[in-house]
Amino acid sequence: MRTGVIIAGLAAAALWTAVPASVCAQDPQTIQAAVREGQRLAAQGRPAEAEPLLRQAAQDARRLWGDTSPDAGSLTWLWAGAVRDQGRSAEAETIYREALRLMLATGEPGHPIIGRIDNDLALTLMDQGRYDEALPLLEQAIAIHTAIEGPAGDQTLVALSNHAVVLKRLGRFVEADGEYRRVLAAREAAGADPTEIATTLNNLGANLLMLDRAAEAEVALRRAVALREAALGASDPLTGQSLALLAGAVAAQGRFEAAEAMQRRSLLALGPGSDPVERAAALGALSDILLSLNRSGEAEAPAVEALALLSERLGPDHPETLVATVAVADVMLLRGRPEGAEPLLAEAIQRATARLGPNHPGLMQPLFLLALTYGELDRRAEALPRFRQAVAIADASLPRDHLARIGALANLGSALAAGRQSGAALPVLREAGRALIEKSRQGEADVEAGRRDIAGYRYLYRLTVTAAWDRSTGR
Incomplete structure (x- = not known):
């Protein structure tokens, strides 16, 4: 029969409260006391102190009640949460997978704790930038919680929200x-x-x-x-x-x-x-704003600090670290240091392609910047393929009227025009212009958005067409 510590959830990531344990086990009271103290410490933001208590409780539960007891999997899951809360994602992943194996051994594939483990294991994979692996786990969590509590249940919504986060990052x-x-x-x-x-x-x-x-x-x-x-x-x-x-x-x-x-x-x-990841995001955004204000000298320090924070916390291959790498390269390019920007951009593109795939929209910015870098280094023949690749990614992954797609077309058209390839430039720039007109018409339906944007859209449309016309007539 089932014995041990039965737990019920309080929060999304492993803050739980135990209820009285069965007396059938050898010493369940000791385990329960350790779990309660571990949870109290975790709730106070002290996971390093909680970890040894929860680890020992999980090991004792397996020894006393066996691997097919729900307590073995549940307490192993709590232990994994304390490890993850200390930023040790790879180690936590191993423990979560063991917790999942133990819970599946109970013969209840729809057990709510399995849904919680699926969710938390997915979060651990997201910490490591492995979004494609996280997606099916969250789909399983959604299915389990929907069957138990319905489509609007608390845990269903937690898993669904995390699923949306993964979709966004993909x-x-x-x-x-x-x-x-x-x-x-x-x-x-x-x-x-x-x-x-x-x-x-x-x-x-x-x-x-x-x-x-x-x-x-x-x-x-x-x-x-x-x-x-x-x-x-x-x-x-x-x-x-x-x-x-x-x-x-x-x-x-x-x-x-x-x-x-x-x-x-x-x-x-x-x-x-x-949290260094959150601080890095704000620093990177500040750097970008300063660039928009033509204050590139001030923009470099926050961009470099953001990259250092993310490199230390997430590692060099994490998608967020790669975004920060591109931001530093952008500042270098604007400050007249293309030779420093080139290796950063080339490495970021290589790593992002390996991690996210060849059609992820996050590749568009580094491709565009690398093309500009080649132009600055007078290697224009190497620039055009990067502009074309950015357009292909935009066509594959973004809505037709998305400004990033329009910008990719305009960049390619302008580069072709600058290279005296007017025949190739004109259709690209006309497509960008048509998309801008459609975008401006959408803005007209929203009076406030229209007042802000229509003049800019129409100016860019005239600019792209004029650039092509100037090149085609030899002026």
């Missing part, structure tokens, strides 16, 4: 948008805790930025900032996280001075003692 922004909206609607309908709603708004806003819908992102992110400020205070790192994203949405609409002020406020909340 460049599948439209699919992620639908899932984030489903989670938001369910949480708002249930009157969920404001911090949970803020997290969903935060994620939705970040994804809307990737979909080139900055005005919508701003609305969502302002709500997220307000909710987090009210619940956690202005100096909390989570508030800083939302504020950093809001600054990005404001910058994307051309309000760079306001964005800079917001980003600096976010960095006060995301101080040196906060």
